Amino acid sequence: MKITQISIFLENRKGRLYDVCSLLGQNDINIRALTIAETESFGVLRIVVDKSDQAIRLLRDNHFVANFTEVVAIEVPDQPGGLASILKIFADNDVNIEYMYGFVEKFSDKALLVMRFEDTDFAQQILAKHNIHVVAEKDIQGL
Amino acid sequence: MIWRQDVECAAPADLKELQSGYLKKLIPYIYHNCPVYQKKLDAAGVKPDNIKSIDDLKRLPFTTKEDMRDYYPYGLFSAPQDQIKEIHVSSGTTGNPTLVGYTKDDLKLWGDVMARVLGCAGAAPGDTIQIAYGYGLFTGGLGFHYGALEMGLRIIPTSSGQTARQLKLMQDFKPKIIACTPSYVLYMAEEAKDMGIDPAQGNWKIGIFGAEPWSDAMRHEIESIWNMLATDVYGLSEIIGPGVAQECHHKDGLHIFSDVFYPEVIDPKTGAQVPEGADGELTITTLTKQGIPLLRYGTRDVVNIRYEKCRCGRTSPRISKIKGRTDDMIVVRGINVFPSQIEHVLVGIEGTQPHYQIIVDRQAHKLDEVEVMVEVEQRFFSDEIKRLNEIRDKIRREIENVLSIGVKVTLVEPKTIERSMGKSKRIIDKRAL
Numbered sequence A: 001m002k003i004t005q006i007s008i009f010l011e012n013r014k015g016r017l018y019d020v021c022s023l024l025g026q027n028d029i030n031i032r033a034l035t036i037a038e039t040e041s042f043g044v045l046r047i048v049v050d051k052s053d054q055a056i057r058l059l060r061d062n063h064f065v066a067n068f069t070e071v072v073a074i075e076v077p078d079q080p081g082g083l084a085s086i087l088k089i090f091a092d093n094d095v096n097i098e099y100m101y102g103f104v105e106k107f108s109d110k111a112l113l114v115m116r117f118e119d120t121d122f123a124q125q126i127l128a129k130h131n132i133h134v135v136a137e138k139d140i141q142g143l
Numbered sequence B: 001m002i003w004r005q006d007v008e009c010a011a012p013a014d015l016k017e018l019q020s021g022y023l024k025k026l027i028p029y030i031y032h033n034c035p036v037y038q039k040k041l042d043a044a045g046v047k048p049d050n051i052k053s054i055d056d057l058k059r060l061p062f063t064t065k066e067d068m069r070d071y072y073p074y075g076l077f078s079a080p081q082d083q084i085k086e087i088h089v090s091s092g093t094t095g096n097p098t099l100v101g102y103t104k105d106d107l108k109l110w111g112d113v114m115a116r117v118l119g120c121a122g123a124a125p126g127d128t129i130q131i132a133y134g135y136g137l138f139t140g141g142l143g144f145h146y147g148a149l150e151m152g153l154r155i156i157p158t159s160s161g162q163t164a165r166q167l168k169l170m171q172d173f174k175p176k177i178i179a180c181t182p183s184y185v186l187y188m189a190e191e192a193k194d195m196g197i198d199p200a201q202g203n204w205k206i207g208i209f210g211a212e213p214w215s216d217a218m219r220h221e222i223e224s225i226w227n228m229l230a231t232d233v234y235g236l237s238e239i240i241g242p243g244v245a246q247e248c249h250h251k252d253g254l255h256i257f258s259d260v261f262y263p264e265v266i267d268p269k270t271g272a273q274v275p276e277g278a279d280g281e282l283t284i285t286t287l288t289k290q291g292i293p294l295l296r297y298g299t300r301d302v303v304n305i306r307y308e309k310c311r312c313g314r315t316s317p318r319i320s321k322i323k324g325r326t327d328d329m330i331v332v333r334g335i336n337v338f339p340s341q342i343e344h345v346l347v348g349i350e351g352t353q354p355h356y357q358i359i360v361d362r363q364a365h366k367l368d369e370v371e372v373m374v375e376v377e378q379r380f381f382s383d384e385i386k387r388l389n390e391i392r393d394k395i396r397r398e399i400e401n402v403l404s405i406g407v408k409v410t411l412v413e414p415k416t417i418e419r420s421m422g423k424s425k426r427i428i429d430k431r432a433l
């Protein structure tokens, strides 16, 4: 089960992250997870929100370049070695992770991680085979 | 077919003799009939009797687009108005329009060079041509008309517009040749498909397209949709209208009719001729015109020129497709840079042209630095940094290939490049020169 991430192009200019967050906040859109990847001149902001269709329209209307990206939200046991056990499965099965980051809130007693795979469909097959629980879009919206 | 074998395939020495003879007659004619040129020639210290050969051309003054406007309406005419048989006017975005006038012999010349254009594209007497350039004050329609009359073609003078009717006439008369702007022929193809007509059906052999810039990608598109050879024609009303240069079927440069329109490629900064094959401003002297003969007229079109004989048999030199306009040129580390060169790279990489800006700067005692800002667009944005870096590096490499100088490419957010009147300002020169 995939969830939708919104990726946004940002220049490394003061206040741009604030601009995005306040725009979404003013329009009653909640950010569930967030990370930024940066280079010396620009960055890509990646967010998971509760109302992604509304959010992307809003961003584009305000001249942001924003795309949907398919990611997977995975429950990871919140204990030492919890993440390592899952990463081992990926390593053993040649599943490549492009990047990952954590949710702000907890979904259960487990930690919730967003993972972007090189091949999302293949990653999902492996996850299902190993009975690793992935979180659905509607669960994210209800957080 | 080669319409004027005698001049189009002349030996270089014979051509030079012909050109020299024309110039020797032209200068006294202009000097004694056009006060504006008399003043210009006096200021350049040129005595009309001192012109001995075409090599003396480099001592002669230039004529600019501004001259055409400033001396509106009759200042640059050498022939009296009772000798003028036809005038054409093109409107400019600022100031006076550009007026051109033809004597009876000028109209004959126009018919002759346009017949050469048609022959160079592959036409022969008896062929049917549909002329879908506008007829009227614009020189496109009538220029082709005179050439087609001269060659003896069957003419369908549709002018531009009324596309449904054009398509009907095409089906009824099955022309072999179409002449119009490249964008109009693509527009017609769309309409044809809507009407259930396959544009490739018919007797099409040749398209002659011009009056606006077009790319090789457009050429391939036109050729595959219409099943015809798509050729490029060059001209401008100040010189004659269409009829200055035309591609032959080898599509390897446009043959310029240099026996009557003498070409030079000039570095706009220095006014000197550039070495053969280098880019510069196409500058033309009309050697035989009577109404408004022009000396070293700066077309503002950037081209290069080659003199080797073409596989088609013509010896007339070939200019490249128009590479851009001189208006925006800058010099960086001694190299002329035209924004259009960077545009070509961006179009090649992204399909359509994103907004961009070139910033030139120089730190004290350092070399000029060029930064190209490119607005990121939805269609090439990626959530992955490495993809964005790949695109940026590809743009940088290709610009460096074209310009032969190092540049920095920066990806910026949309709408961050300043625009004036909807168009972005292409170059910011921060150097204190």
Ligand SMILES: [Zn+2]
Pocket (backbone or CB within 6 Å): B248, B249, B250, B255, B310, B311, B312, B313, B314
């Ligand atoms: Zn040729």
